[in-house]
Amino acid sequence: MNKSVVVKELSQELMDDRPFEVVERKGIGHPDTIADSVMDAIAVKLGKEYIRKTGHILHYNLDKSLLVAGETSPAFGGGRVKRPMLFIFGDRATFSFNGIEFDIPSIATNTAKEWIFKNLRFVDAEKHVRYQVEIGRSATNLSDIFKRGKDFLGANDTSAAVGYAPESRLERLVYEFERHINSSEFKSEFPETGEDVKVMGVRTNNELTLTLAVAFVDKFIKNEDDYFRIKDELHETLMEYLRGEYEFDHIELHVNTLDERGRGVDGVYLTTLGTSAESGDSGQVGRGNRVNGVIALNRPAGSEAAAGKNPTSHVGKIYNTLAFKLARRIVEEVDAVKEAYVWLVSQIGTPINEPSMVAAYIIPDRTSEFSTISKKVKEVIEEGFSKDHLKALLDDLVEGRLSLC
Secondary structure (H helix, E strand, C coil), X not given: CCCCEEEEECCCCCHHHCCEEEEEEECCCXXXXXXXXXXXXXXXXXXXXXXXHHCCCCCEEXXXXXXECCEEECCCCCCEEEECEEEEEEEEECCEECCEECCHHHHHHHHHHHHHHHHCCCCCCCCCEEEEECCEECCHHHHHHHHCCCCCCECCCCCEEEEEECCCHHHHHHHHHHHHHCCHHHHHHCCCXXXXXXXXXXXXXXXXXXXXXXXXXXXXXXXXXXXXXXXXXXXHHHHHHXXXXXXXXXXXXXXXXXXXXXXXXXXXXXXXXXXXXXXXXXXXXXXXXXXXXXXXXXXXXXXCCCCCCCCCCCHHHHHHHHHHHHXXXXXXXXXXXXXXXXXXXXXXXXXXXXXXXXXXXXXXXXXXXXXXXXXHHHHHHHHHCCHHHHHHHHHHHHHCCCCCC
């Protein structure tokens, strides 16, 4: 890394000590998370196909898609699907290379079906979803980046990313809470809950208010009374979990707050397939969780989506992931740092291991000389951009070993 690292001290409270915090997480069945997850799965599969047939990754970016909501008619005891969802795959990829052809539409469609089958219990990937492939051929100037034979490719965009560490108590809670509700153990206890789970957490000092939206699956619900009975049981069970796992002065949990007794199916959050994408809401890449799994409104955030991007040249994926990794390493390896923020900026065409700007803002414990802390922080960042560390990160991204949402 040729660029010098800027390290500055932040004169502010740690996130856990601030008086107000808001954190959101969209679960695996939320339309935006489905869009992110499916497009990244397609990107990983396509990258591996390029490697299998040519020995290296070719140009592609698959970070544009739209999951268009279908139409269902939920009913107590089981409803029906009137119109399937529509998954539109967009952006660019290499369709041929040195006489080798790649069946991009089949790779995209089959990978999407595999992901849906694995993650959405009540969605039939053949019957309940239509697929429209609008992936075009790569632009010549961007494809040429992959022919330049360097250890690291040139960035295919001028972009910026930011990451931070450590996660606050609320960030960890919101992340873990959704994962708990979508765990196989919880689904065994409450099979009535679909995968579309959204958690909004608001902390005021040490008091917590959680608003939970969870789709109920209609075939498990006999009538309106049955819905509210199960909802009450769900609320009680989740409150026991929260009190047992997390320490706050006060915890409030509100579940499906749009519900209103006496309105039948229209007054409850009832779905046929367990996701609002079946009828109520569409999904789009980049509107979901950040690469650390939450949407933290008190933190700085970049504008680039990571899901679906090329893992060897697109800094929207590489720098977003790397910024969080560097921030975590700074906090873990430099004892005097209590909180860290890392900004990375690329310049199109410049190798990804040569960022145009690197800055770390830290909150130290003030027991050490800042010059000593700064030196250690710079060493961590420089090591993160070293050939071995950066290649290891790219390998993880190529293989899909890192969750990006």
